[in-house]
Amino acid sequence: MHLLMHLIFIILAFMCYEHKPEGAFVPPYSSVVLPVNKHTDAVKPLYSVQIMTALVNSQYLHANFLIDVDAPFIWHDCILQWNTFQGSCPDNTLCAYPASCEEYQCTDVRTTYSYQNPSCGPVTNDSTIPDWGYCTCPVNVVDPITGSCTQALLNYDEFTVNTSNGRNVFDGLYGAYPNAACASSSTFQSFPANVTGVMALSSSPYALPAYLYDPLKRIMALCLPSNISAPGVMLYGTGPYYLLPQTTVDVTTYLSHTPLLKHSDSFGYFIRVDSILIKTRSIFVPINATTKISTIEPYTTLRSDIYDSVVRRFSKVTKRIPPAKLVAPFGLCFSTSVNGTQVSLKVPDIDFILPDGKKWTVSTTNSIKQITNEVACLAFVDGGATSEDAIVIGTYQLEDNFVVFDLDNSSFGFSSSLLRKKTSCSSFNFTLTNSP
Template sequence: MLLLLQLTIIILTFISHENKAIAQYVPPYSSVVVPLHKHTDAAKPLYSVEIVTAYVNMQYLHANFLIDLDAPFVWHDCIIQWNIYPGSCPANTLCTSPVSCEEYQCTDVRASYSYTNPSCSPPNNDSTLPGWGYCTCPVTVVDPVTGSCGQAMLNYDEFTVNPNAACAPSSAFQSFPKNVTGVMALSSSPYALPASLFEPLKKVMGLCLPSTLSTSGVLFYGNSNYSLLPQKDVDVRSYLSYTPLIKHPDSFGYFIGVNSIVIKTRSIGIPANATTKISTLEPYTVLRTDIYNPVIRRFSMVTKRIPPAKAVPPFGLCFSTQVGLRVPDIDFNLPEGKKWTISSTNSIKQVTPDVACLALVDGGATSEHAIVIGTFQMEDNFVVFNLENSTFGFSSSLLRKKTSCSNFNFTLVDSF
C-alpha cells in the first residue's frame, strides 16, 4: 500500500517547463489519491495533505500542506535562487527558480487573483536577490490560521504543472501545525491546483476528512471507483446527492444554496440572497445571528429533557451528559429537493467528559456569509467538488453506512 501511495503522489512531480511537452503529455492514469491528515496542535483543527515536492540527493522530499479551498495559488517553505547548481541548495531544503517581475507569469498571477483582506498591502517590484540585479515577483499571501498578511515570491515549482506556486520564509509558518509548511490551494482559481492538472484527470475533487488524529482520510482527483471498507465492492460516489455550485464575486471559494434548516419537522427559512460557503479552515459551522438564534431556540426546545450545562465558548448551547448524546438530525434543505443531513456525530461536540455542545457558532449580525459550513460537520462525510459541471456532491454521515473516511481502500485505485 505504501508503494502505491508513493507512486500515486510522485506522479504530480513529473512536470516539464516546456510548453510543447506539456501540451503533448498525456499521463497514463485517470486519478490521483493522496492521504489526508487531521491536526489539532494549532489554534484550530486543520487538515493537510502530504506530497512529494522535489527529488534531491537521490531521495524524495516530502512536505505537508494545509488544504485551503480559498487560496488562489500554492505557497510553501522554500528558497528561490537564480542559478541552482549542485551543492548550492542547503541540505533538506527545497530550492526553486524565481519568476521575474518582467515575465508575463508575474503579471498574470497578480491580475488573476485577489484576497479580500483589506489590510493586505499590494505587492511591489522592489525585491531583488543578493548578487543579482533582476527583480523578483512578490505576491501577497494570507495566513489561513491567523488571517495575517504576508509576502511570498512566485517561482517555478516542479510539483505543479504551471509556475504558479510561491516561496515564503520559514517564519511564515509559525502558526501552522507541527511539520506543516505549505498551503495547498484547492480553489477554483486559474492558478490553484485543480486548474493545473493534465488531462485525462477531470476537474473532480473529492474530500473525505478523518475525525481522528491516528488515521488518515483521503483527497482524490479524477474519475475512478472509490471504495470504503468493508464495502469493498461499493463505489462511495453512489452515496452522493448533488447540488449546484454557485459563483461568488471576488472569491475563488465554493458556495451552495441553502433554502432552509429543518430540525424535527420545524423549518427555519434562509433569506433568498444568503450565501453558504464550504470551508476547510472554519472548524465549526458558522451561522449569521438571524439564522443562529432561531436554530438554537428550536434545538433547545427539542432537547429540553436533556440537562443543560454552562455554555463553553465558542458554543452557545451545551448539555450535561456523557459521551454519545442522542439528538435529532439537522437537515440543510437545498435546491431541487436535496437534503444534507447533519447527524449527531457531526452536530454535537464533546468538550469535556461531562459536557457536550451543539457545534454551531454565532457569526454575528453582519457576517459576510449567512452560513459557513465547517470541517466538524464534514468529518466522515464524503464531499465532491465537480468543476466540470459546477456541482457539489455530499454523502451525509458515512458512519450510517457502517464506514468512515478512515476506511478508504487504496488497493482498488485504478492502476497507472
C-alpha cells in the same frame, strides 16, 4: 536564461500526462490521490495534504500543505534559486525557480488572483537574486489561521503525486508544475507542526486543480478524517471511489448533488441552502443568502438571525437533556454525565434543505461536539448579525462526509455521514500497488 528555464517548465508540464491518440494505451489510473491528515496542535483543528516535492538522492521529499479551498494560489516554505538544476540548493531546504516581475504571471497574480485583505500593503519589484539579473515577483499572502498578511515570492514549482484507480494507490507518479510562492520559515509559526505550506484547492487558475491535466477530469473528491490516527483522502479525477471494508461499493452511489455557485469576490465554493429542518420544523433561510464551504473554519457558522432560530428550535427538541454551562464559542451545551458516568447523546438530525428538495443531513456525530466527559455542545457558532456569508459550513460538519467538487459541471456532491454506511474517511486503502 530565465526564459529558457520557463520554456523547460512548460515542456515538463506537457510531459507530465499521457496523450491519448487513436488506439493508444489507456492509462490504468483515473485519478491522483493524496492522504489528508488532521492536526489538533494549532488554535483550531486543521487539515493538510501530503505531497511529494524535491527529488533528493533518488528519493522524494514529502511536505504537508494546509488545505484551503478558498486560497487563490499555493505558497509554502522554500527559497528561490535560479540555478536549481546545478545542485546549488542548501541542505534541508526546498528550492524553486523564480518568476520574474517581467512575466505575465506576476501581473496576473497581483492584479486578479491575489489575496484580498485590508492588512496587505503594496508590493514592489525591488529585489533580485544573486547572479540572476532579473527582478523577483513579490506577492501578498494571508495566513489563514491568524489573518495576518506577509509577502512571498512567486515561483515555478514542481509537485509529484501518486496515481490511483479509486481503489488502489499505484507506484506510478504524476507531475504538476504550478506557479506557487516561496515564503520564509518564520511565516508558518501559527501552523500545526510539520505543516509548511498552503495548498490552494479553489477555482482559481493558480490553484492546484488548474495544473492537473488530461487524462484527469476536473473533479475533486475530499474526505476529511475525524481523528489524527489515520488519514483521510483527496482524489482528483473521475470515480469510482472505494472505501474499506466495502470494496465493491462505489462511494459515488451515496452522493446527492446540488449546483456550485459563483461568488464575484471569492475563488471558493458556494451552494444554496433554502432552509434548515430540525424535527419537522423548517427554519427560514433568506433566498439571497450565500452558503460557503470552508476547510479552515472549524464549526458551521450561521448569521445571527439564522443561528438564533436554530438554537431555539434545537433547545426545544432536546429539552429532556439536562443543560450544561456554556463553553465558548458555543451557545447551547448539554450535560453528558449521569451519576459520574459519561453517556452519549442522541439528538435529532439537522437537515440542510437544498434546491430540488435535496437534503444534506448533519447527524449527531457532526452536530454535537464532546468538550469534556461531562459536557457536549451543539457544534454551530454565531457568525454575527452582519456576516458576509449567511452560512459557512465548517470542517467539523465535513468530517467523515465524502464531498465532490465537479468543476466542469459546477456541481457539488455530498454523502452525509459515512458512519451510517459503516465506513469513514479514514478507510481508503493507501497500500502501494504496482501500476498495471
